[in-house]
Amino acid sequence: MDPKLYDSMTEAERTEYDAANRKREREEQATLPYKWRQTLIDLDISVEVPKGTRGKDLIIEIKKKSLKVGLKGQDPIIQGTLSKEIKTEDSTWTLDDQKEVNIHLEKYKGTEWWSCVIDGHPTIDTTKITPENSKLSDLDGETRGMVEKMMFDQRQKAAGKPTSDEQKKQEAFKKFQAMATPGNGL
Template identity: 60%
Template structure:
């Protein structure tokens, strides 16, 4: 990951693009050399491990622990084995065999706000600063976060239309209630901001 050095900031735009391209190619080659492929979301990581065609679950030896993963055929050296780069939720992590030729391992991350640099600590790392997450849907968010995002979206839309934000609308409503409760007061020269 040569993009993290101090010299990166002093490079021209073209030099940065060339370095980024070289880093992506190196990263891609390192990942392609692994005996598995993987992808991740903030909450989880999915691994595909090719196995000989016709492989059944009972022929596999799969160990999923909080900080360890091992997948292989019984009686043979594991295809992949080692310490996980971060802790997982063992009870929410699973594995299955697809089409009797691929072992699919789903790991539920313990810290669901962090990108992983690799699956096993001794394998090549990816540059997590370059990850472009898939667009998430509002329905994926918890209630409090969703409410906050919807409020921000509403306020942004109101500002673009030159209309009051939700906070400004609440203030105006409170002032109107106060005025109706106190008709004896004159608000004609009041400056409200």
């Protein structure tokens, strides 16, 4: 939706629109053969496999920009281009209770939200992500400040408003203009 149109809505209309979008996202995400969650730093995927599956029964390929998960001799459960790049050396997978594959992907750029895991799969609205406070509070002061600035800038961009850097530039330009007006000694 156009940010200006969203801004022109009443609070009740926005609430209704957001609720409808969240419902649509949940329904779309439920159609995926996996579940996923993310932080700014990493992404975790869980895939159910038949009870009794062993590691040697699996084909799992984790590459910088692609992912393949499946059972030998069958079509892949997941196969495609990742939404963003990952750090392969810090990404892992495990088979839990012989029925669930858990994949941990370390984001290459640990400062952005992914709208989907695999390109072409249903997306989520990353501007509506609210990280858990406990996770945000675990960060050191400098990192937390960077994350909060990034979240602010992401909300501003989504609303069609200037980012914090753009606001600073505008303020500096206004100060310069004020100093450059006749009678101010320049």
